[in-house]
Amino acid sequence: MLTILSTVVLLSILILVHELGHFFAAKAVNIQVPRFSLGFGKALAGFRVGETEFVLSAIPLGGYVKMAGMEDDEAAEALEGPGAAVDEVDPERTFDRKSIPARVLVISAGVIMNLLFAWLVFSVISFAYGAQQITETRVSAAGSLLNPPSRLLAGIPEGARLVAVGGDSVGSWNQVRSALKHAKSPVELRFADAPPVTLNLPAGGAQRATALSALEPYIPPVVQQVIHGRPAARAGLKAGDRVAAVNGAPVGSWQQVVRAINASPNRPLRLTVNRGGQVVNLSVTPEAARDRDVSGKRVTVGKVGAAPVNPELVNTELGVGASVVQGAKDTWGTAVFVGDVLRQLLTGQISARNMGGLLSIGEASGETARLGLEIWLGFLAAFSVNLAVLNLLPIPILDGGHLMFLGFEAVRGRPLSVEARVRLSQVGLVIVVALMLWANGNDVVRFLFNR
Numbered sequence: 001m002l003t004i005l006s007t008v009v010l011l012s013i014l015i016l017v018h019e020l021g022h023f024f025a026a027k028a029v030n031i032q033v034p035r036f037s038l039g040f041g042k043a044l045a046g047f048r049v050g051e052t053e054f055v056l057s058a059i060p061l062g063g064y065v066k067m068a069g070m071e072d073d074e075a076a077e078a079l080e081g082p083g084a085a086v087d088e089v090d091p092e093r094t095f096d097r098k099s100i101p102a103r104v105l106v107i108s109a110g111v112i113m114n115l116l117f118a119w120l121v122f123s124v125i126s127f128a129y130g131a132q133q134i135t136e137t138r139v140s141a142a143g144s145l146l147n148p149p150s151r152l153l154a155g156i157p158e159g160a161r162l163v164a165v166g167g168d169s170v171g172s173w174n175q176v177r178s179a180l181k182h183a184k185s186p187v188e189l190r191f192a193d194a195p196p197v198t199l200n201l202p203a204g205g206a207q208r209a210t211a212l213s214a215l216e217p218y219i220p221p222v223v224q225q226v227i228h229g230r231p232a233a234r235a236g237l238k239a240g241d242r243v244a245a246v247n248g249a250p251v252g253s254w255q256q257v258v259r260a261i262n263a264s265p266n267r268p269l270r271l272t273v274n275r276g277g278q279v280v281n282l283s284v285t286p287e288a289a290r291d292r293d294v295s296g297k298r299v300t301v302g303k304v305g306a307a308p309v310n311p312e313l314v315n316t317e318l319g320v321g322a323s324v325v326q327g328a329k330d331t332w333g334t335a336v337f338v339g340d341v342l343r344q345l346l347t348g349q350i351s352a353r354n355m356g357g358l359l360s361i362g363e364a365s366g367e368t369a370r371l372g373l374e375i376w377l378g379f380l381a382a383f384s385v386n387l388a389v390l391n392l393l394p395i396p397i398l399d400g401g402h403l404m405f406l407g408f409e410a411v412r413g414r415p416l417s418v419e420a421r422v423r424l425s426q427v428g429l430v431i432v433v434a435l436m437l438w439a440n441g442n443d444v445v446r447f448l449f450n451r
Contacts, residue, residue, distance in 0.1 A: 003366025010365050012038065014114065014384050015063045021113030022106060023067040029102040032068035032093040039063060048275035069094025100410055107402045114388035115331060121381035123327030126318050129374050130328065134173035136311040137162045138218035158252045159218045166197035173217045180212055217311045219254035230305020235284035237306055238275065245272040254308040261286050265302040291445065333383040342389065357440030359447060396428030
């Protein structure tokens with residue numbers, strides 16, 4: 001129920017924000033707006049304010065603002081079905097009678113509103129919750145089965161304390177991640193207790209993020225919590241135990257312990273632990289569990305029901321100005337990341353099988369909602385940026401397609417014919433529907449075969 005509710009609220013908010021951008025911009029340049037719809041298809045309920053009919057429609061997968069003079073919108077409006085309102089059109093207040101800059105503003109307003117909304121939400125998160133910083137700068141490149149270590153990180157010594165990235169001093173894990181994200185490659189890492197290491201990192205945001213995904217703040221192999229009734233408790237593992245070896249192989253971090261456990265579902269492991277100065281040998285058989293790897297594929301992993309000592313967190317309060325700046329950084333960083341993922345999809349660097357639809361959105365919305373309001377709001381803001389970037393794709397029927405039409409008009413000195421725009425919009429509708437079917441089909445395949 002939480003998943004359904006959070007998904008409905010998320011999509012409703014983002015669609016409303018996007019369409020309100022178009023609506024207010026159209027009103028600002030005096031374009032007649034007969035209808036504002038949340039959803040497509042037959043109107044289920046609504047009310048009228050002045051010349052505009054505000055309706056809730058049957059297919060809750062988008063929305064539209066119907067503006068006088070946008071005949072090329074017929075492809076989308078055909079979904080309205082019988083009974084759509086028809087008002088007398090004022091020729092001076094049609095979309096096509098307005099200047100190109102005015103029309104660019106109206107078309108761009110939905111994307112702008114989504115970006116401004118994301119900025120607002122990210123800023124509110126920063127102001128309300130502050131900035132949490134992990135004070136630890138010791139690093140682990142061991143990763144786990146769900147986050148496999150990159151070969152690019154092979155030279156990093158386990159547990160070494162990082163003091164500088166590319167010449168910039170670092171005093172928290174947040175600074176480490178930021179410095180690595182923006183550093184020019186190759187980048188030198190300097191440690192307080194180990195020789196320096198030079199990394200050759202990919203230039204692309206998404207590729208670099210993937211390469212660095214196995215780099216984590218060092219967690220010592222010390223047990224803090226053991227869950228009653230789980231394999232760790234049945235094996236005799238206790239809080240305070242320090243794991244020294246797994247199957248005879250020495251381990252120096254919790255990440256190495258987790259990797260060994262993840263890789264051994266239903267297979268016994270020999271743990272050597274230090275307990276109050278005494279060496280204790282234990283045998284534990286991890287339970288098989290389902291989880292997702294970095295590609296989103298469901299895999300079987302081992303779990304024992306034990307948790308480590310977490311890195312120390314320090315919460316830093318941010319003022320209004322700093323929160324607004326941080327919100328802008330988060331919005332821009334998210335937009336760059338989404339754009340880079342799209343580029344890799346278009347160039348084949350990322351498989352189209354990784355595209356997700358409504359089930360993926362719902363699953364992510366439900367999972368973030370369970371983690372708390374702060375996490376869900378972050379997902380809301382990030383998805384708002386995602387919606388903005390996707391709407392800029394130059395596909396007729398999307399905002400990017402309408403901007404493309406206006407670009408042609410500016411270059412040619414006259415607009416494309418209504419017939420051409422209608423035909424191109426119909427093609428765009430086919431493309432969008434095909435993409436939606438593909439993405440949702442991927443969800444169904446993952447749901448049926450990778451759970």
